Amino acid sequence: MLSLTYSYRIYPSLDQEAKLLDWLEQCRRVYNYALAERKDWIKSRKSPVNACGIRQEYIIPADTPYPDYYKQQNALTQAKEAIPELKAVHSQVLQDALKRLDKSFKFRQERGFGFPRFKKFGQYRSFVFPQFKSNPVSEFEIKLPKIGAMRINLHRPTPEGFEVKQVRVVFKSSGWYAQLILQATVSVPDVMPQGEPIGIDLGLEKFLAVSTGELVERPRFFVDLQSQLRWLQRKLRNKKKGSANYRKIQAKIRKLHEHIHNVRREFHFLTAHRLCAIAGMIFAEDLNLKMTSRGMLAKHCLDAAWGSFLEILKWVAWKCGVYFAKVDPNGTSQTCPQCEAHTGRKELSERVHHCDQCGYTTDRDVAAAQVVMQRGLVAVGQTVILPVEEGCLGTPMKQEKPTARKGSPRSTH
Structure with missing residues (x-):
């Protein structure tokens, strides 16, 4: 399996841009809430059972399981009922925000440092559509779920034989970009040492x-x-x-x-x-x-x-x-x-x-x-x-x- 990432400039309309910014903010809130939930669970297990902090101590029952990715993903359904703003966001986009946090915790566990931090307003600048049934890119536009079609600058064509598996929407100071994750079922042999x-x-x-x-x-x-x-x-x-x-x-x-x-x-x-x-x-x-x-x-x-x-x-x-x-x-x-x-x-x-x-x-x-x-x-x-x-x-x-x-x-x- 060979994977490539191509980045293209996209031009959303004013309504689409407002929706994209709102999605980034909702993903940031979900990310921060899930991070706070994990930090509280970890803090509640740090103090001995016969002692507590001088000022305060956040206590969680001992039988409460660790809030991993799957438990937080299942809790999104209840959160959407309590917070109507989350319903406007694509469900898989919110799940990817939780998956990003889970990857950060696993990466920290592997290298031993780098605890994930809370995202301030404006620091969450990308979200991912993890899968597509068909190719969302045409010659002049890209069609995203719940966002609609918008103009895209295909300055270079996608290689033949590759399919669009994911699309990451990135917000930069110069504008909006769509990163296409392309995959193809081809095997590329390793380069052998030869030549100068x-x-x-x-x-x-x-x-x-x-x-x-x-x-x-x-x-x-x-x-x-x-x-x-x-x-x-x-x-x-x-x-x-x-x-x-x-x-x-x-x-x-x-x-x-x-x-x-x-x-x-x-x-x-x-x-x-x-x-x-x-x-x-x-x-x-x-x-x-x-x-x-x-x-x-x-x-x-x-x-x-x-x-x-x-x-x-x-x-x-x-x-x-x-x-x-x-x-x-x-x-x-x-x-x-x-x-x-x-x-x-x-x-x-x-x-x-x-x-x-x-x-x-x-x-x-x-x-x-x-x-x-x-x-x-x-x-x-x-x-x-x-x-x-x-x-x-x-x-x-x-x-x-x-x-x-x-x-x-x-x-x-």
């Missing part, structure tokens, strides 16, 4: 260093627009909360954040396609992204979004038939790719790799990328390629990368 291998090393001085000696500059998407964001947030602070001007500044802030996200994502896709065009195998470091998001360089690491880039590179490599794998990142900058000697720990200001044993000299990040490539070749059982003795200090990769310009933000959709 390259290794990549991610960093802050340069966004990317390739084992061939090419370097990719790191655009400062968030940092370049941080002054404009700070100015908007200072204006928001001086407005009365909930007023019309307050909401206008909020919309500008959301639009700026979306602009930064779009430009960064476009840069990641362009870089991934360029790497896949020059290689048959790509090896990258298996970074501990949780640790890189802490410390004094956390803002710059999050701005580079290495984790998002690696996920995009993995997807683009699969689509282009390029083998992609991750290797152990320990000691890549302390190993000579020419003679495998341990060169010792380098300071961040030391940007050149020089081996005292073999005399190999090259850019520090390029040397690390070459070590990554060699480790990847060993993992797949192929012959290790040694770099040339006359190492270069790195050459910039020619590319047309988007930059975050100051001024009015634009959408890249």
